[in-house]
Amino acid sequence: MVEEFKVGVIGAGYVGLVTGACLAQIGHRVTCVDRDEDRVAQLSAGRVPIYEPGLEEMVVRNARRGTLFFTGPGGLREVVRAADVVFIAVDTPQGEDGSADLSNVAAVAKSIGSVLAAAPREKPLLIVNKSTVPVGSGDYVSMLVCDGIDEAGGAGEPAEFRVVSNPEFLREGNALYDSLFPDRIVLGADSREALEAMRSLYDPIIAQSFPTDLDPRPKVSVPLVVTDLASAEMIKYAANAFLATKISFINEVSNLCELVGADVANVAAGIGLDERIGPRFLGAGVGWGGSCFPKDVAALRSVAREYDYEPVLLDATVAVNERQRRRVISKLQHDLHTLKGKRIALLGLAFKPNTDDLREAPSLRIAGELDSLGARVVGYDPVAGKAAARLSPGLRVVFDPYEALAGAHAAVVVTEWEEVRNLDLERAASLMDDPGLLVDGRNTLDPDAVRAAGLLYRGFGR
């Protein structure tokens, strides 16, 4: 029998919603609080305002069975008062100097403090930081909760709460799977009782015993990494920085492959079979984007600068990534020469498939550069099209890939959506200027098939 926890999740964005829905799914009673009233109204009506496969169904199912609730900022007091555990899952965007902007986390911590001041508790409240925050933020949250208690006239008793770091490793597009079948759960805290309580909260996931209609790849049990606060916070940044570096590494190798006449896909397969390297995140192309790699690598570089440490490897990781975007332009210029007046189709606009997220999407940078060079840029995305049109004024968005290709001098595969991978190449060739140029920014198409259809193929490092 699962011990039921009363859980509050502050921030019903990507991570907050997925966390809330999964905790409800494994048997807890969860209320998500968000300051955005529109978002709360939509969620209360059973509509999930982000595109994440399976999430809406899980939210609706748990809301119907009375284990998942939503409320606006006015509900925060009641949620915190009633909760055993409160997750902080608000956004921590990149500040102007690259560092993580902790103002949302700080505001939530203070509000929690003011609730603690007003209502004495039988058991300490667990305050769990799920937002990605720099090392030291756990202590910062403790300090702000105490400030909140003080300011509201409470005693400032530290015994009223415990802070835990529980970084999130989900990938957009695979979020439910990653949360219910994680590679590991990381918990950082200075309190044994807090860690024990968190272990009980996650027990159904650790033991892989919960109801699910997902197609699982069950693990015998999920490893738990229990550590101090600072290490847990560092694990999150190190994981994202490592993955970004792995991609930049293969992109560097792919550029060398082009020079020496090797095929990066074969090289990646050849090195990836070494268990110490592993085959994933060795996909060369236009590089990494999204809401997290860019901001988290920037935040880690900013921490390094704070300590007067030059993070040469992280600097290079970013430089290589920026160069990959520009390589798209060079490849187009190599075959088309001037891009002024040329029609270029961008296939896939979201920062990766299965998401509508356009944050730091390579497509937007590429569209902007092409526009500034005088090209006419047409973009297609199965999900993110409308939002992309709003973000990129020089980009004309259409909702059919073949409409994007009609009359195009070149097409660039920016995001490897299924709709893009399964393009009818003959039809594409018949619609494009003759011979159409296809720049495969994700090395996702079969070069021979593209050439057989009558198109000119240019991949990355192949």
Ligand SMILES: NC(=O)C1=CN([C@@H]2O[C@H](COP(=O)(O)OP(=O)(O)OC[C@H]3O[C@@H](n4cnc5c(N)ncnc54)[C@H](O)[C@@H]3O)[C@@H](O)[C@H]2O)C=CC1
């Ligand atoms: N999106 C992702 O794939 C992942 C994100 N993360 C981290 O999780 C954190 C959250 O990220 P996302 O969910 O993507 O952000 P998001 O922008 O999708 O959602 C954040 C939500 O918090 C709400 N919010 C902000 N301040 C608030 C306040 N004071 N009170 C109540 N609600 C408030 C916003 O209205 C928004 O709905 C970030 O630190 C991010 O780095 C970690 C792993 C994966």
Ligand SMILES: O=C(O)[C@H]1O[C@H](OP(=O)(O)OP(=O)(O)OC[C@H]2O[C@@H](n3ccc(=O)[nH]c3=O)[C@H](O)[C@@H]2O)[C@H](O)[C@@H](O)[C@@H]1O
């Ligand atoms: O902290 C976060 O928010 C999350 O960031 C990433 O997840 P996500 O940004 O959703 O996307 P990924 O699947 O990691 O892809 C990131 C970028 O790398 C690119 N990528 C990925 C793999 C690859 O081989 N090559 C490559 O260019 C993708 O196209 C995408 O632009 C991490 O994978 C998650 O573990 C982490 O929780």
